Amino acid sequence: MTNILHHTFLKIISPVTTVILLANFWGLLPYNSTGNLAQPQANQNRSSSGQDFEYISPPPDAQLVSVGTTIAIRPGEVIKADSVSRDFFTVNGSSSGVHQGQTLLADDQKTVIFKPAKPFVNEETVTVSVRKGLITAAGETLAGITFDFATSPLKPPWPERQQPNRDDTAAVPDGQNLGYVTLPVDIPAITITISTKGARAAGYLFLSNISGNTTPYLLIIDDQGEPVYYKKVNQPTGDFKKQPNGQLTYWDQSALAFQVMNASYQIVDTYQAGNGYEADGHGLQLLPNGHALLMIYDLQTIDMSQIVPGGVPTATVAGLVVQELDTAKNVVFEWRSWDHFAITDTTVNTTSARIDYAHGNAVEQAHDGHLLISSRNLNEITKIDRNTGEVLWRLGGKQNEFTFINDNTNFYKQHDIRSLPNGHITLFDNGNDREPPYSRVVEYQLDEINKTATLISEYRNKPDIFASALGSAQRLSNGNILIGWGNGPNSDEKAGWDNVRPPNVTEVNPDGTKVFELTFAPPNVSYRAFRFPWQGQPVTRPTLVVQTDGATATLSYSWNGATEIATYHIYGGAAPKPTTLINTQIKTGFENTTVITGLNQTPYYFRVMPIDRNGNETRYSNEVAVLE
Template identity: 40%
Template sequence: MLLILSVWRRVFKTSLIISIILFSFTNSFAQTYNQTLFTYISPKPNSTNNSPANNIIISVNQDLNIGSIYSCSLIIATGNNGGIVSGRIIVKRRTILFIPDNDFLPGDEITVDFSEFGRLLGDYSNQNYFRFSVSEKVNLLTDVVIDEIYRDEIGNGNSLDAVGDSLPVNYPVVSIEKYDDPADGNLFLGIFGGTQYPSLLILENTGNPLFYLETKSDSYDFKKQPNGWLTYFDSDMNKYYALNSNYELVDSFYCGNGFKTDIHELLLLSNNHIYLLGLDPQIIDMSQLVPGGKEDAMVIGFIIQELDENKNVIFQWRSLDYISVLDAAQQVNLTAQVIDYIHTNSVCVDFDGNLIISSRNLNEITKINRQTGELIWRLGGKGNQFSFVNEEYDFYRQHDARRLQNGNILFFDNGNYHIPQFSRAVEYNLDETNFVATKVWEHRNKPDYYTGAMGSARRLSNGNTLINWCRAGFVTEVRGDGSIALELKFQSDYYSYRVFKEEWETTLFTPWLDTLDFGEVYINQSLTKSVVIQSNSEKEITLTGVYNNSKEFSVSTNFPLTIPSFGQTSINVIFSPVETGQFSDTLNIRSDSDSSIVNSQVFASGIGTLLSNADEINIISTY
């Protein structure tokens, strides 16, 4: 395959007239290719200010013969300077990637000629090539700029309060305000509100912790992925980390092509592909676009990347290629030095494989063609294409837009510019042919809750909706009729960016039996049973105690108790009913430290009965 990369250095940078002539020339001759055969190209033809570390992606409308492609010669050459740009080719089913050995130089104009690739696929009539330019400015995202991007959403936060002796001293205080038959599952939260004690939490509906880990930096988007891993974003390391069910670090994820990874989204797909968001800062002369604009304004674009199973970038979408800075919401200051004009905060893979994104600073939800990168539709904001039915409010600064199984769109409307301010979860049915959005459901708390940033809304398998009110300090599980099944309250000024509900069970240490059935036991007597605890770790595990709610069940084993590597130990559980009736409880077997909790559970049940002739029956048994 002949793939020629030609590089023209920009010589004329000082003369406005010459720059305009060069720009016009570049656009007149920058691309010609068979757009039916070649369905997707990245960087986008004619695009400017691309990352020097970018790869080149070319996708086609047919499966590729990998052997034929690799049997062709690959020629990469610069233009006027005549130097060779070396790199490597990776062939996917319908995509080829060119990954340069070294970054392109800032300010370069790149031409990619792939005419022989076209001929290999049967296109003998076209010259296939395109051009793009590389940004002259690099390494723009200083800590100050990053703080500017996230300050309005995340804030500066506060430290956490301490709690009682049974939990680590820095454990965040959470209370259950309402409990009325909530959906099964466990709550996943990434707690922050300051830099002193951020943490990851998995809670039962009762508030009981199954997992707690104090983290060194603020951690966001803590959730269970479809493959069973737990992932979260580490703000100090600027990447996502993955833990297995033993809470062992197994992988990390971050953007390719030189982009800084954004905090808002990580999707792990069933084919082992990955979706991430990234930041794309560019210096733009805003004085040419708005009165009072800065000549050297830093405009923050967003990128979406799909990485394959080997973490190669196989799809990249840049907001600045498709959505104008002038489409920013009215409340975005376009005369500022740093302009966070789009602030994309969620990505959802639609049923048809295309992408649905939420962009906070556009007040917009957008559908993107995954095959071409082009916009399919725009809902809300200046670019809105829909008419609204059964709706009296616009939505503002929204988060967490998701396609539901019923085909509707659900998201969290922060409602910054509602009068008066209120937040809500809202669901729309979209007629995507006639561009009509009909509101079919919403939930507003009574009285209203309001959070100006963050938040989430997730439809659960039983039809309930889990709403994270974030800065308002509450998490609510609500039924379709508006009644509350569960409400959790944070006791201090801290919060979680999103909240999820999933089934969860650790494998770090596990009981041989998940249920202890004591059967019938006479009142005022007792029965003891043992449960074996298996370690699945190569490290020693120290069990620190067993916690439960019912006085009928207790433990006679002394703690702490050490389990050797992949070893076993046993715990003696006693059932001692003092009245008749059926009793049950969950025994929480814990391994605690000053900064963590790991919890495994055993369900215990028994029946208290009356004794007719206690002198003749031996009622104490040990197993």
């Protein structure tokens, strides 16, 4: 009777959009009065045997579960593959009925996954029974388990939450600042203001420009500001970087997925979220075991009037979901903020119609294998047990468990939490809630037993730079830090800059001395900035453009993405596909230019051949014919 009243009332309030009611006096609550998802005590007769499993997903009694979810259990020990049978799971939806599906053992040999053949339906209770019979490698037979979870509808992502904030007011810069004719005209202009040879770390810069009216590109550039590689993308992008496996990845907004490129810049893989979700573009981490970590913004309709005074009854609240995908793209781990964070832990206005209460912007594998997440709108770094999903500790924010040492200010609205091999962490502290606001990069030594966070180092620019959004900090191989200043160059907080544009990227050595600095033409910024060693071997042709003036031909040529070229051979002749070598040029930058005079016959054909550092021919450029 209670359930009937519950569902009937939901439909009366909103026939289209589900409203999650939060009325304590009904005893039906997915939330308590603080905005936490309530976790009812499990029926001991139904789930007492669940102690054999360290990880269950969705968690027993979970609310707001995706209708596209898979079901996973993990005992923490290796499972004998021949003990996994397709009839281990019995899954029954209160509205959708019995679900058939595929049962499989993930590549960790520990996680057993049930993939329903069809999605669940909105607002139903799903009962899962796992029968006894799984056998561990040690020979132990595991008990069964029965548990329930409740589904909830998904909404489309907020468009502005799938890409970094940007300035929508400025004009398109002149992309021809280098005078190159083989570059697109809308490549953003770049100025290098500091570049100290021998002090910089090795490698190229990886950037992705974003702004309101300029064309977004993936960019690899060298220390002189010369392009090495560019790729025009359809929509603003971010997190363009080299992964530990040597591949390149970037966020593809149009596909709501991360694309993977090989050393030839060919797309060879795609990472999307599992369990019916759409991925968020803040970051993808590929792990040494071939697994991937990504984030999701899970939008739900919540009656915030039952949580805070003045709350909107049909508020759209974005929760954070973190997933680990195995090599077959199975979800082997899922963590949801709904199960652990109160909505009222947020720093944003909880009386708004839209509440991005966590705003996850980074997930990182810690030095000990567990997970770190950065929740910008909580001012918090959280450590999560990779095996169980339990919260191990919370650093910063309203639920801070640590004492800060040597730091007279906490971090605020941070980005880019990263774990160092020695257990220290670095992050980009945006500093939004600081007065006056300024951004910095910090490194903390964490004592996870005594709960202390000791500031080991800090870099704060002089004069200050304030990035209200975006930003990154990368520890480089030589100990330097590469800082991406996010939207700082476009900030209104520019005290001390005297109409000079602040930098987009700065590299400093351990004593804080600047050894590299880069500035985009306004209004371009980069969500993050990275430096990596890189060798690119494109499969595309080199580009040749020929401009003529009477008997003189000016040849401009380049090979987008090629890093190993030493010289160019120029071929010319009166017949197509000329093989007569007429000139040789040492590669000097992204584009080389050669002037050929005394053309006394037409047509005349040109093509160029890049020669690599080992003296090997690569592939011919396009052919250009001078007709008169």
